[in-house]
Amino acid sequence: MNRYAVAAIYKFEMARTKRTIFQSIISPVISTSLYFVVFGSAIGSRITEIDGVSYGAFIVPGLIMLSLLTQSISNASFGIYFPKFTGTIYELLSAPVSSFEVLLGYVGAAATKSILLALIILATAHFFVPLEIAHPFWMLFFLVMTAITFSLFGFIIGIWADNFEKLQVIPLIVITPLVFLGGTFYSVSMLPPFWQTVTQFNPVFYLISGFRWSFYEVADVSLLTSFCVMSGFLAFCLLAVTWIFKSGYQIKQ
């Protein structure tokens, strides 16, 4: 194991967060606070409770997931896309590092950053709504697993993208709608039957459901189902990354 290389990549990526603190931390915190104000206060005054949980508190896990998913993808995709864009990837390709070590550095840093952000948002949420975490272990488990899985997914997007538009297209037109339609702001049981069926095909719905269960023990699907869907998506990302490194897709000529 080239641990110095892993540390170098990890530190390099973490240092980028410091340089872009507004974009990386402050901006998502402000956006999430606005969600609390708009959805929690304005709509929350009309919808008082969902499954016995106050509306403001109900949306907290979904909002954390929204930031976690988008930031994991954004951090990892930018992390690997930038060396490709600037040409500095030559150094990575000519270094004595394995694919696993490269992943460990980039995905590790991206996941760390998004977990830190999620924890900051969780702390921020405390200022707006009273929060309880019924199962802290499962909460952290979902947090870490989701961050790793979606950082891997972001890494794949960063490799696939050959321009800035492609880098943005999946997070904007796929991930954000999936999060919004995955039960961030409502319980699926509130939807008409047709849309309830459609929601069953949204993988993010299972993540939010499982994560919300760790807070309030209320969920649209069982914990096991959420766990299986997340594990399945993680396995898919790992297989895709393995294929990318073996084939050299979009990295080597």
Add this chain to the structure above:
Amino acid sequence: MQPIIQITDVNKVYAGGFQALNNINLSIKPAEIFALLGPNGAGKTTLISAICGIVDATSGQITVDGKDIVTGYRHTRSLIGLVPQELTTDAFETVWTTVSFSRGLFGKKPNPAFIEKTLKSLSLWDKKDNKMIELSGGMKRRVMIAKALSHEPAILFLDEPTAGVDVELRKDMWQLVRELRNDGVTIILTTHYIEEAEEIADRIGVIKNGQLILVEDKIALMNQLGKKQLILDLKEPLIEIPAQLTDFNLQLQNEGMQLIYSYDTTDEHTGISALLQQLSVAAIAFKDIKTDQSSLEDIFVSLVREKT
């Protein structure tokens, strides 16, 4: 002596079908300076990239320090430092962090003293806290070299190292290359500047259309292919070469005002004395005399044209 790099039957065909390398065979000796010359698109950068692992060879084998670059990549890559042709840098990183990053990436424990020494040797110490974006092109080139040297490589690849740098910096770099070689580092450089190869290389390879058309010791190459000429500026023009001088390899130029005698420097008898004697007999007077030897550039141009 075991070669430090051994390239055997290497071919590279890109996805579009373009053959960038065509059956390359080459051995690089330890601690030599090898210059790879060739026109644009000849395959110089592809060859370097294949050795460093940036592109995969389609067929053939490359070994570094006796180890295959695919199966033994950890060992082979840790021995190599690469200065690429393009100034590809992280614009917002400082000189210190980018050079330290390279050392870590190549598996070396942090060593601030070594990084300091490297930056000082490249006159970069006072720029260590500057962001890359703030540096001039020449300074960025020095940083690229510092990054390549940061992990103390045994082999250094310099892909067009002095492209776009001023004369002073070019000479500094030549000096650095010589010092590195004296420390036992093997250096492979590609260049468009023939004078660069002439100045610092021990051996020269010429590549064209993906084929290595020549590999030769620089001095031997110049002796072997270098022609020397004796040029006589005449007082009166000649219409033709007089009959008594036809045995000499002579040419008339500049409307008969210059007589050019080509000879082989390696011959024991160059024929110069005999020629001068015959000129005197033929009463051909000259006002000036000079000699000219073909440069590596002339040799390179003639080789590339010959093989076209």
